[in-house]
Amino acid sequence: MIPPEFEERVSKRGMVLRGWAPQLRILAHSSVGGFLTHCGWSSVIESLGLGKPLILFPGGSADLGLIARLMHWKKVGFEIERNDVDGSFKSDLVAACIKRVMVDPEGEQLRANALAMKEIFGNVELSNKCLDEFTQLIENI
Structure with missing residues (x-):
């Protein structure tokens, strides 16, 4: 899916990872100004947990669109704006959305x-407290 010579073209200003990427480490880096996400709940939590704004690009399942x-x-x-009929999108709209979220006033x-x-x-303390309270509620039912 990656165009020929793409990795070589970006080698001095970025990288291409194939397979698993350390998402939390990447998001935590100070040079990251936003997160283009498929809108999975774990990814949204990780991004917001690090204070990064979201560029929302939901995938095929219904919950991703709702998120x-x-x-x-x-x-x-x-x-990111898509065609209401077939879900297609245009590269200039993707670029405009990224710019809007990360750069524009x-x-x-x-x-x-x-x-x-x-x-x-x-x-983390708040998260653990909520989980403990939830667990207690379930145990008391």
């Missing part, structure tokens, strides 16, 4: 909101 709409509505990301609020979510999604 994308929720994150767009919560103003922590922006969804209109994305400033998204970036601020995503950074604010770090206090919730990145808080």
